[in-house]
Amino acid sequence: MLAKTFVPRQLLVSRCFSSVTSKTLKVGDVLREARVFSSEDVKSYAEVSHDWNPLHFDQESARKAGFESCLVHGMLVSSMFPRIISAHFPGAVYVSQTLHFRSPVYIGDDILGIVQATTLRQTKNKYIVKFSTKCIKNHSELVLLDGEATAILPNLEVLQPCHSE
Amino acid sequence: MLAKTFVPRQLLVSRCFSSVTSKTLKVGDVLREARVFSSEDVKSYAEVSHDWNPLHFDQESARKAGFESCLVHGMLVSSMFPRIISAHFPGAVYVSQTLHFRSPVYIGDDILGIVQATTLRQTKNKYIVKFSTKCIKNHSELVLLDGEATAILPNLEVLQPCHSE
Numbered sequence: 432m433l434a435k436t437f438v439p440r441q442l443l444v445s446r447c448f449s450s451v452t453s454k455t456l457k458v459g460d461v462l463r464e465a466r467v468f469s470s471e472d473v474k475s476y477a478e479v480s481h482d483w484n485p486l487h488f489d490q491e492s493a494r495k496a497g498f499e500s501c502l503v504h505g506m507l508v509s510s511m512f513p514r515i516i517s518a519h520f521p522g523a524v525y526v527s528q529t530l531h532f533r534s535p536v537y538i539g540d541d542i543l544g545i546v547q548a549t550t551l552r553q554t555k556n557k558y559i560v561k562f563s564t565k566c567i568k569n570h571s572e573l574v575l576l577d578g579e580a581t582a583i584l585p586n587l588e589v590l591q592p593c594h595s596e
Numbered sequence: 597m598l599a600k601t602f603v604p605r606q607l608l609v610s611r612c613f614s615s616v617t618s619k620t621l622k623v624g625d626v627l628r629e630a631r632v633f634s635s636e637d638v639k640s641y642a643e644v645s646h647d648w649n650p651l652h653f654d655q656e657s658a659r660k661a662g663f664e665s666c667l668v669h670g671m672l673v674s675s676m677f678p679r680i681i682s683a684h685f686p687g688a689v690y691v692s693q694t695l696h697f698r699s700p701v702y703i704g705d706d707i708l709g710i711v712q713a714t715t716l717r718q719t720k721n722k723y724i725v726k727f728s729t730k731c732i733k734n735h736s737e738l739v740l741l742d743g744e745a746t747a748i749l750p751n752l753e754v755l756q757p758c759h760s761e
Binding site for chain 2: 466472475476478479480481482483484485486492495496504505506507509510511513514517518521522523524525526527528529530531532585
């Protein structure tokens with residue numbers, strides 16, 4: 432289940448908003464953010480989550496479980512998705528998230544979080560948006576984590592639009 | 597989607613390991629842990645996740661979105677599930693998690709995390725276990741968050757067995 436999964440390179444460079452001038456979210460638009468988790472991040476997350484699984488702190492435990500070194504908590508990596516959505520749509524309400532942890536994320540890995548709008552529905556004065564959510568190892572095609580999120584957005588105006596690549 | 601969902605009271609007091617003397621996980625066994633998230637927890641989580649959604653810090657934003665007061669990050673509440681599993685099975689590797697955020701979790705709410713083994717499969721010298729995962733408002737039947745987790749456990753010996761209620 433932790434087998435390596437690859438996505439075609441063209442998906443990684445798909446459009447990020449239909450035009451640079453557009454600031455309204457549309458189906459197909461992509462939001463991205465890079466991050467490297469440090470050992471201090473892992474410790475801070477353990478302190479707030481109370482999750483002190485030795486896989487995150489003890490090299491021997493990590494190696495015994497088949498990993499190269501200490502892992503970042505999967506749920507800490509997953510936090511990139513609501514972070515990316517709420518950074519672009521402050522006031523977004525998270526409704527659901529599925530998560531498949533496909534490859535280990537190590538402390539110091541250069542990770543790219545990718546969130547793509549897949550469906551969009553207006554209800555009264557709010558918007559229910561489904562996103563495909565993915566973390567890949569930056570500058571590679573290795574999928575670390577993927578799934579789907581649904582959020583209620585107060586509007587579709589993108590606060591920090593990113594640009595087409 | 598944030599409608600109130602109730603579980604029958606008898607499910608909340610279901611068996612927690614088939615007997616007090618048994619320390620081996622079986623299908624149907626339940627692990628529980630209570631927690632109250634403070635505003636300091638929410639701030640610490642925002643610092644490590646970089647998720648500064650105003651719903652978690654600004655009363656007016658929270659009320660404008662239809663909530664009574666500031667919310668705990670859904671992914672912080674969700675961290676209770678891997679925490680509960682890894683506290684009982686150190687070295688557990690998280691494989692997947694689904695999450696449905698059904699009711700708001702407010703700072704100061706008394707929450708009970710409930711993890712129940714639903715299927716169990718041995719593969720070589722490890723165990724793949726599916727768990728139903730749920731957070732309820734303690735002393736009530738209100739489901740705040742539910743879903744399903746899969747984890748690879750190094751063994752089935754429960755480190756901190758809880759007792760039948």
